[in-house]
Amino acid sequence: MARRESLSEIRAADPDLALTGNIISATFNIPHALTYHKGADWDLKPRRGQSALFDSFAYLSSDATPWNHTVVAWTGEIEPPAAASDPTSSSASTSAARPSLNALSAPVPFDASTRLPTPPLVDGLWIPKQDQARLEHQLSHSETIRTIPVWLADDADADADGVLLADQGRWRRFAQHDLYNLFHYKQHEPTDGRRERVQWADYYRLNQRFADKIIEAYKPGDVVVVHDYYLMLLPSMLRQRIPAMYVSFFLHAPFPSSEFLRCLPRRKEVLEGVLGANLVGFQSYGYARHFLSCCTRILGFPSDALGIDAYGARIEVAVFPIGIDAAKVESWADADSVTAKHDALRKLYGGKKIIVGRDRLDSVRGVAQKLQAFERFLEAYPEWREKVVLIQVTSPTTVDANAERDDGDDKIASRVNELVMKINGQYGSLGFSPVQHYPQYLSQDEYFALLRAADIGLITSVRDGMNTTSLEYVVCQKHGHGPLILSEFSGTAGSLRDAIHINPWDLGDVARKIDGALTMSADRRAAMQASLYRHVTTHNVQSWTDGFLRKVRSVLGDAAAANATPLLDRALLLSRYRSAGRRLFMFDYDGTLTPIVREPSAAVPSERIIRSLKMLASDDRNAVWIISGRDQEFLKQHLGHIAGLGFSAEHGSFMRNPGSQTWINLAESFDMGWQAEVMHVFQKYTDRVPGSFIERKRCALTWHYRQADPEQGVHMSRQCHKELESGVGTKWEVEVMPGKANIEVRPTFINKGEIAKRLISTYHNPQATPKEREPSPGRVEFALCMGDDFTDEDMFRSLNGASGPVLDADHVFSVTVGASTKVTLAKWHLLEPEDVIDCVSLLAGSVGPSGPERLGEVNLGALSAVEGHIPSEER
Numbered sequence: 026m027a028r029r030e031s032l033s034e035i036r037a038a039d040p041d042l043a044l045t046g047n048i049i050s051a052t053f054n055i056p057h058a059l060t061y062h063k064g065a066d067w068d069l070k071p072r073r074g075q076s077a078l079f080d081s082f083a084y085l086s087s088d089a090t091p092w093n094h095t096v097v098a099w100t101g102e103i104e105p106p107a108a109a110s111d112p113t114s115s116s117a118s119t120s121a122a123r124p125s126l127n128a129l130s131a132p133v134p135f136d137a138s139t140r141l142p143t144p145p146l147v148d149g150l151w152i153p154k155q156d157q158a159r160l161e162h163q164l165s166h167s168e169t170i171r172t173i174p175v176w177l178a179d180d181a182d183a184d185a186d187g188v189l190l191a192d193q194g195r196w197r198r199f200a201q202h203d204l205y206n207l208f209h210y211k212q213h214e215p216t217d218g219r220r221e222r223v224q225w226a227d228y229y230r231l232n233q234r235f236a237d238k239i240i241e242a243y244k245p246g247d248v249v250v251v252h253d254y255y256l257m258l259l260p261s262m263l264r265q266r267i268p269a270m271y272v273s274f275f276l277h278a279p280f281p282s283s284e285f286l287r288c289l290p291r292r293k294e295v296l297e298g299v300l301g302a303n304l305v306g307f308q309s310y311g312y313a314r315h316f317l318s319c320c321t322r323i324l325g326f327p328s329d330a331l332g333i334d335a336y337g338a339r340i341e342v343a344v345f346p347i348g349i350d351a352a353k354v355e356s357w358a359d360a361d362s363v364t365a366k367h368d369a370l371r372k373l374y375g376g377k378k379i380i381v382g383r384d385r386l387d388s389v390r391g392v393a394q395k396l397q398a399f400e401r402f403l404e405a406y407p408e409w410r411e412k413v414v415l416i417q418v419t420s421p422t423t424v425d426a427n428a429e430r431d432d433g434d435d436k437i438a439s440r441v442n443e444l445v446m447k448i449n450g451q452y453g454s455l456g457f458s459p460v461q462h463y464p465q466y467l468s469q470d471e472y473f474a475l476l477r478a479a480d481i482g483l484i485t486s487v488r489d490g491m492n493t494t495s496l497e498y499v500v501c502q503k504h505g506h507g508p509l510i511l512s513e514f515s516g517t518a519g520s521l522r523d524a525i526h527i528n529p530w531d532l533g534d535v536a537r538k539i540d541g542a543l544t545m546s547a548d549r550r551a552a553m554q555a556s557l558y559r560h561v562t563t564h565n566v567q568s569w570t571d572g573f574l575r576k577v578r579s580v581l582g583d584a585a586a587a588n589a590t591p592l593l594d595r596a597l598l599l600s601r602y603r604s605a606g607r608r609l610f611m612f613d614y615d616g617t618l619t620p621i622v623r624e625p626s627a628a629v630p631s632e633r634i635i636r637s638l639k640m641l642a643s644d645d646r647n648a649v650w651i652i653s654g655r656d657q658e659f660l661k662q663h664l665g666h667i668a669g670l671g672f673s674a675e676h677g678s679f680m681r682n683p684g685s686q687t688w689i690n691l692a693e694s695f696d697m698g699w700q701a702e703v704m705h706v707f708q709k710y711t712d713r714v715p716g717s718f719i720e721r722k723r724c725a726l727t728w729h730y731r732q733a734d735p736e737q738g739v740h741m742s743r744q745c746h747k748e749l750e751s752g753v754g755t756k757w758e759v760e761v762m763p764g765k766a767n768i769e770v771r772p773t774f775i776n777k778g779e780i781a782k783r784l785i786s787t788y789h790n791p792q793a794t795p796k797e798r799e800p801s802p803g804r805v806e807f808a809l810c811m812g813d814d815f816t817d818e819d820m821f822r823s824l825n826g827a828s829g830p831v832l833d834a835d836h837v838f839s840v841t842v843g844a845s846t847k848v849t850l851a852k853w854h855l856l857e858p859e860d861v862i863d864c865v866s867l868l869a870g871s872v873g874p875s876g877p878e879r880l881g882e883v884n885l886g887a888l889s890a891v892e893g894h895i896p897s898e899e900r
């Protein structure tokens with residue numbers, strides 16, 4: 026991914042950038058199911074599913090919040106009018122065609138060969154421009170949720186007369202087939218990759234189309250909130266095009282462990298896509314933890330419990346379990362029409378306890394486990410036979426008629442069918458079947474009637490982001506007090522602590538918990554219900570929306586207000602450099618002049634930096650030093666041929682003056698007895714941490730864990746550090762220093778700060794006899810020190826100490842390489858070694874009496890945005 030400026034830098038450059046009060050929510054589907062009528066108004070029906078999200082949008086769009094809200098979303102599969110009578114259509118006009126739960130006293134026949142109904146193929150639907158505009162107008166004037174539709178078609182951009190919608194389901198395929206399955210720990214067989222490539226290309230294009238649409242609507246200061254796994258590339262696409270944009274991302278689904286995510290061929294792209302956001306939200310702590318660890322293990326970015334440091338920016342990660350619109354659910358559930366259906370249901374099962382399950386037909390919903398546990402329950406507790414009925418409503422799962430169905434869908438359908446027949450065969454009678462299975466959609470009234478009629482709600486998902494049925498169940502049980510049995514694998518379990526938690530794989534325990542719930546005292550049930558109800562009604566969709574946006578604001582506020590180290594002002598640097606007589610340069614090596622790489626010996630300097638250093642060092646006004654933890658050999662091998670460079674090796678243990686071939690050993694008189702003890706400890710950790718290794722230098726010793734498991738490496742390095750500090754560190758004058766995926770030990774009196782002091786006093790010597798034609802005799806009039814890690818802070822400290830009393834502070838530049846939020850003594854920062862190289866080239870490009878030559882072009886006049894470059898063909 027291309028590097029980018031951090032938000033605080035952009036904010037610092039543009040202090041007027043403030044929140045506008047506009048929120049743009051990006052979500053895959055618009056909140057409506059659309060039916061097209063040529064030349065007439067579009068038919069807009071509420072879309073099934075995602076009710077919590079759509080309620081959140083409605084809340085955000087209402088007068089109850091201070092925000093102006095716009096949703097950007099795909100139209101979804103558009104149905105021609107003829108398809109409106111399909112039984113799976115959500116259209117109210119079709120509800121009469123569906124079997125009604127109330128009318129059923131026996132299970133709907135359901136066998137493996139009966140495929141669940143899917144929408145008809147809708148290919149080649151041509152929508153002329155005028156009709157597109159009509160829909161856009163209808164959606165933009167919606168009284169509930171103002172929406173901008175994204176048209177997804179091959180020719181969506183190309184053809185001005187309209188769009189041809191063909192194979193509309195293709196836009197879901199990568200997300201549903203690859204991401205949804207993997208996020209729910211379902212892995213499909215590897216293929217030759219052709220189909221995946223096509224699906225990935227569609228996914229990529231879909232995200233791009235969203236980015237285009239958002240950018241058309243965006244104004245500086247708007248907050249963009251991206252929802253769910255269909256749009257995981259969008260945050261980075263937006264960030265790359267508008268670096269200062271406020272972007273957040275929320276995943277409604279579970280997020281798997283790194284062990285599972287690494288099976289995804291596009292794992293890096295997907296993770297990097299999300300890292301364009303400032304804030305990433307999850308439904309539960311476990312998912313957030315998995316995401317953090319994936320960023321560290323798969324992308325190699327450092328993370329802690331609260332976020333990730335990537336691309337020089339801080340990406341915060343937080344947990345926001347979604348809620349429902351409890352007040353709306355309650356008023357719907359209390360409707361007279363629902364009460365009538367509820368009464369009919371209770372009458373139908375008079376004298377029996379009702380267990381209710383309502384799930385999508387998807388193996389992750391654990392319907393098979395539920396049936397097995399119910400079977401176990403009837404077997405273990407015979408006293409309940411004929412007294413308990415399980416009403417299981419299972420709704421179809423796929424809306425993509427063209428997608429290759431996962432075998433899993435058919436397998437689970439047939440498994441469920443087998444179990445239902447088995448249980449009813451074994452424990453039923455002519456007049457009664459203990460499992461009533463309804464493979465169908467329910468109307469809203471039927472759904473609430475069912476939840477109200479239940480004595481127990483049973484949720485056995487084996488993986489589930491947030492189960493809103495369980496929240497709706499709690500609201501519906503306001504008066505009934507039926508306990509909720511909830512799988513611990515549902516994201517909801519973390520929030521509903523008072524539910525009865527189960528492991529759906531432990532059938533015996535689920536059976537016991539069913540019995541326990543049925544025999545629970547009324548007081549206990551009431552207390553449980555009261556606490557759950559309190560939770561669901563206070564942690565509702567409104568408080569979820571407010572909480573998420575509060576966090577967005579605080580993340581953005583923190584970034585803006587952070588006492589950030591400013592980005593190096595290259596124009597100032599160049600002008601100070603040019604006006605100075607004598608100049609001193611102190612460059613760290615690893616992480617400053619070269620990026621950190623897996624194998625230390627592979628961190629060799631680029632051609633470009635070598636040329637730039639050569640040019641800088643060729644000017645006799647410049648004293649250019651490399652001050653590194655590397656040993657003499659390495660520095661000599663890679664940079665030793667540059668005439669005029671000075672070197673300090675092993676954190677100050679050795680020095681080689683410019684023009685000399687002799688190394689001075691500054692640690693000569695120091696007893697090196699500590700080395701054996703340190704080697705002993707390092708060896709112990711090397712044996713314990715696979716992939717770690719020791720770098721033995723003449724004086725300093727380094728233990729590297731950059732090739733080890735990142736989490737084990739960090740953990741063991743902390744232990745190793747502690748052990749060294751409390752052991753060898755108390756006996757010898759040595760310092761134990763945490764580096765970048767390493768620990769180094771060297772004598773305390775030797776450090777880069779001492780070298781910096783030594784160099785300042787060597788070069789800044791106003792009392793010395795002036796050299797011929799020296800403009801400011803003996804004075805260092807420009808000092809630039811660049812470094813990236815802990816050991817370089819000693820140099821910054823020395824330089825800070827000298828600026829003012831010794832050097833003119835305005836002419837001293839201490840620069841750390843890393844994020845602006847990094848804790849440092851440096852006065853400026855650059856994001857990465859590439860920027861350091863640009864800077865050195867910029868100065869090197871101006872070497873000589875009259876400015877730009879050979880290396881590049883410098884136009885001081887145009888330097889507000891700083892342009893100085895080596896032409897790209899030379900890089």
Ligand SMILES: O=P(O)(O)OC[C@H]1O[C@@H](O)[C@H](O)[C@@H](O)[C@@H]1O
Binds near residue numbers: 625652653656769814
């Ligand atoms: O001081 P520098 O140049 O950043 O180097 C720090 C460390 O970087 C590591 O990569 C080297 O293997 C060590 O030998 C070195 O000490």
